[in-house]
Amino acid sequence: MGTTLRVLQVTARFFPEMGGTETHVYETTQRINRDSDITVEVLTTDRTGKLPQREVVAGTVVHRVAAWPRERDYYLAPAVAAMIGRGGFDxxxxxxxxxxxxxxxxTAATLRRVPYLVSPHTGGHSSQLRNRARQAQWHLLGPLMRHARRxxxxxxxxSQMFMEQAGVPADRISVVPNGVAIGPVGDNAALVPTEPLVVCVGRLEKYKGQxxxxRALPHLIRLVPDARLMLVGRGPDEQELRVLARRLGVADRVSxxxxxPADRQAMSDCLARAGVVALxxxxxxxxxxxxEAVALGRPVVVAPAAGLGELASQGLAQKIADPTDAAAVAKAxxxxxxxxxxxSGSFTAPTPDxxxxxxxxGCAQALARIYRESV
Known part of the structure; x- marks a missing residue:
């Protein structure tokens, strides 16, 4: 290994496609490259066949390889193995x-005797069958995950889930939370929302719960006559959501x-307008x-699921016991x-410290430290 540690982050999707995992990669790679002696490059796929095979995004070299089938999310990208084999990464x-x-x-890293790390970024899927299959998936991936340095x-x-379902030893697991943008966007925390606007940010898929x-909006309008809903994101469920809004007679209240993805100031401005943020x-x-909403001091209403419930248990959000209860959601x-x-029982948004x-x-610094410890 040379004096500069070379790391290849592999992610199935990346800029210009963006979601939670892609944002994590975007925010951390640029900081590690800027603030440390570690060089990080990104290897991702291109299902469109229209994106550059190599470009620099926010100071990070991004490599793209073809993937098939293009219309599915279970695609395969054989060139990933070749890139790992010839890339000279540590x-x-x-x-x-x-x-x-x-x-x-x-598998390619194992065959090339290159150490590897895994960040699961577990999320949901619109298919309930796929969601039920996740536990079996983690079990099958257990040998590969247990072989990871971290x-x-x-x-x-x-972390608890992968200890139980994939058999990863506790001393091989680290918890590094996603970060929030604190800086110029923090100025929005001083703003007081003046409009009854509910904002939801996320890819438009069924499991995201938009x-x-x-469905709660007609009930909410009875309680707050001028209430509106803003859905921020794109995805396969958009047309179905539009049809649902028209059927319920609230199409003019849903935007x-x-x-x-790179405009964090615009995201901060959007969240700052919200009377409440919901997911x-x-x-x-x-x-x-x-x-980011918590950092701005905005009240947040969440479902009880997994990481959302964890945020509620930390006092950062109000948890709705049953998100399918439209009247209860509207009241909250x-x-x-x-x-x-x-x-008297209303949740009060915390003043963020x-x-x-x-x-x-902090997230990037933690990853850089783990990188150094893993080679």
Whole structure:
């Protein structure tokens, strides 16, 4: 190994496609490359066949290889193994384990005797069958995950799950939470929302639960007549959500928008407008947008699932016991909106201690430390 540690992060999707895992990779790689003597490159797939095979994104070299089948999320990218074999990297870091790309990368690294790390970034899926199959998937991936120098989880529940379901030893697991953007965007924390706006940020898929918010909107309007819902994101469920809003007679109260993945200031501005931020996913690990809302001091309403429930147990959000109960969801949301009515049992959004919240700088520093310890 030379004086500069060379790390290859492998992620199935990356810029310009963005979600929680992609944001994590985007935010951490640029910081490690900027602030340390470690060089990190990204290897990802291109299912469109239209993106550059190599480019620099925010100071990080990104390599793209073809993947098939292009229309599915269980695609395979054979060139991943070749890239790991010829790249001369000292360490491979697999970001996400939801399709065939990470097992291929782990196997290739093993054959080339390159140490590797795994960050599962466990999330949900719109298919209930796929969700039920996850436990079997973790069991099957157990040998590869146990061979990793370190499994890096974003939440405590995730670390416990992989100890139990994949047999990863406790001393091989680290917990490094996703960060929040603290800096110029923090100025928005001083703003007081003046409109009864509910904001939900996330890819538009069934498991993300946006449909629960649309179904709650007629009930919410009875409580707060001017209430509106903004869905921030794109995804396969968008048309179905639009149809649902029209069927319920609230199409004029639901807006759909997206924000460029690199524009964190625009995301902060969007969240700052919210009277309340809501995420009612069936499954989440450590959602970036929710943490950004907390950093801005915005009240957050979440489902009880996994990482969301963990945030609620930390006093950072209000948990809704049953996200399918539209009336209960509406009541919870209404207590935070201008024109709504608070009762004695209402959750009060905490005044954020920014120094106590995880940051992307801290996340990147933790990864850099693990990289050095793993070679």
């Amino acid at each position: 360490l491979v870091h697999c970001q996400g384990i939801h399709n065939l790309v990470p097992p291929l990368a782990m 499994v890096i989880c974003v939440a405590e529940f995730e 449909r629960h918010l649309v 759909f928008t997206s924000i460029p 009612l996913s069936d499954y989440e690990a450590h959602p970036v947008a929710v943490m 949301l209404s207590t935070y909106l201008p024109g709504g009515t608070r009762d 920014l120094s106590a919240l995880p940051t992307w700088d």
